[in-house]
Amino acid sequence: MPFGRAHVLAAPALFMAFVIESWEQLALVYVSGDLGDAFSIDTGRIGWVLSAVALGMIPGALVWGPVSDRIGRCAVCLWSLSAHGVIALASALSPNFTVLLVTRVLSGLAPAGICTVTFPYFLELLPSRMRGRAAVYLSIGWPIGVLAAVGVTQLLAGLGWHVVAIASALAGLWVFAIRAWVPESPYWLAAQNRHDDAAAVLRRLGVDVPDGTRFAVVAPERTGRPVELLRGRLLRITVLMLVVNFTFNWGYWGLQTWLPTLLQDKGLSMSASLGFVALSALFMIPGYVSASLLTGRFGRKKVFLPYVALAAISGIFFAYSSSMTELYVANFALAFFSLGAWGVWNTWNGEFFPTALRGTGYSWATAAQLVATSLAPLGGRPSPGSGDRVLHDDPVHHGLPGGGTALRRPAAGDRGP
Numbered sequence: 001m002p003f004g005r006a007h008v009l010a011a012p013a014l015f016m017a018f019v020i021e022s023w024e025q026l027a028l029v030y031v032s033g034d035l036g037d038a039f040s041i042d043t044g045r046i047g048w049v050l051s052a053v054a055l056g057m058i059p060g061a062l063v064w065g066p067v068s069d070r071i072g073r074c075a076v077c078l079w080s081l082s083a084h085g086v087i088a089l090a091s092a093l094s095p096n097f098t099v100l101l102v103t104r105v106l107s108g109l110a111p112a113g114i115c116t117v118t119f120p121y122f123l124e125l126l127p128s129r130m131r132g133r134a135a136v137y138l139s140i141g142w143p144i145g146v147l148a149a150v151g152v153t154q155l156l157a158g159l160g161w162h163v164v165a166i167a168s169a170l171a172g173l174w175v176f177a178i179r180a181w182v183p184e185s186p187y188w189l190a191a192q193n194r195h196d197d198a199a200a201v202l203r204r205l206g207v208d209v210p211d212g213t214r215f216a217v218v219a220p221e222r223t224g225r226p227v228e229l230l231r232g233r234l235l236r237i238t239v240l241m242l243v244v245n246f247t248f249n250w251g252y253w254g255l256q257t258w259l260p261t262l263l264q265d266k267g268l269s270m271s272a273s274l275g276f277v278a279l280s281a282l283f284m285i286p287g288y289v290s291a292s293l294l295t296g297r298f299g300r301k302k303v304f305l306p307y308v309a310l311a312a313i314s315g316i317f318f319a320y321s322s323s324m325t326e327l328y329v330a331n332f333a334l335a336f337f338s339l340g341a342w343g344v345w346n347t348w349n350g351e352f353f354p355t356a357l358r359g360t361g362y363s364w365a366t367a368a369q370l371v372a373t374s375l376a377p378l379g380g381r382p383s384p385g386s387g388d389r390v391l392h393d394d395p396v397h398h399g400l401p402g403g404g405t406a407l408r409r410p411a412a413g414d415r416g417p
Contacts, residue, residue: 022145056108064113065363080113085172092165133296136343143281190215249372287340307341
């Protein structure tokens with residue numbers, strides 16, 4: 001299969017899934033003060049609102065993955081993103097805290113579909129020789145979403161949290177781009193015995209497929225059945241996949257979710273923290289790009305393991321940083337190597353399972369990540385050093401679930417990239 005115009009159109013359409021996910025988790029962070037005033041709620045309940053999206057994504061990922069194996073990748077993307085737009089708009093019109101919290105949880109459950117299937121979907125559209133390089137680039141949508149959220153929420157913050165929430169809801173309109181530019185997975189179509197449709201998609205992707213072609217279909221009765229992940233040779237793969245997803249995410253977010261508090265202890269101002277957020281997000285991008293280039297040459301494992309090791313060393317350096325300069329350097333190195341490793345791992349996750357179970361398997365991987373990031377903040381709060389300036393109880397200071405850093409206590413449910 002050549003890499004052609006159809007792939008060029010599909011790539012940005014699916015890339016936006018990660019921008020939207022990052023954006024949605026950050027949409028209300030910088031207007032949380034206005035949110036608290038509007039509903040007369042304390043910082044604890046504000047934290048629940050900020051975490052609600054990520055919490056909703058945990059069951060959402062487990063539901064949408066098997067659904068994508070049964071009704072198709074494209075259908076899940078369309079339904080998921082459309083539902084997100086409607087629910088996010090409803091959250092902007094919430095009359096009280098309870099309705100807001102419920103709609104925010106549903107705002108996580110809905111887009112979990114498109115976020116869960118994006119990688120396996122894109123992999124099934126790509127030429128096999130390009131999957132490692134091209135798929136890693138999808139992950140860059142995460143820091144782009146962070147940067148967009150920081151800029152746009154600051155621009156609209158003066159208009160109130162309702163306007164920011166409405167702007168987030170507009171992401172649902174991207175469903176029209178996906179419908180126009182992204183064909184259904186030919187692998188999934190063939191697995192459903194829709195051979196003519198699979199051939200038509202392959203021709204759209206630049207493959208010369210003769211009329212009447214019939215594709216090999218393996219075990220279609222296993223489609224979308226989670227129990228199949230625990231049978232035969234898939235049991236070992238599934239267990240190892242879950243362990244790596246959980247421990248990698250728990251280790252990274254065990255540090256990242258407490259980073260805002262450490263910065264407060266160092267006396268970092270709000271404007272300085274915003275600059276830290278933007279720079280951290282920017283350092284994620286070359287991490288992804290370098291991992292993509294190296295993966296195309298050396299494969300998944302030979303890139304993933306060194307990047308994880310270097311991320312661990314960066315974390316140790318961070319723990320023993322004695323100045324703000326060392327803190328910045330260590331965190332940026334951690335962002336570079338951790339997110340580069342994540343780009344490789346997200347691609348690798350989508351290749352562990354056969355077509356009939358690919359969406360289901362990837363949904364378990366996503367759920368393991370979300371559970372880990374929910375538990376990571378419970379590992380304990382670092383104690384401030386002597387003479388550090390402590391600003392813990394300021395209700396205006398909040399941070400960035402999903403990769404950025406500002407000034408707030410970590411909330412359960414923040415998801416890794």
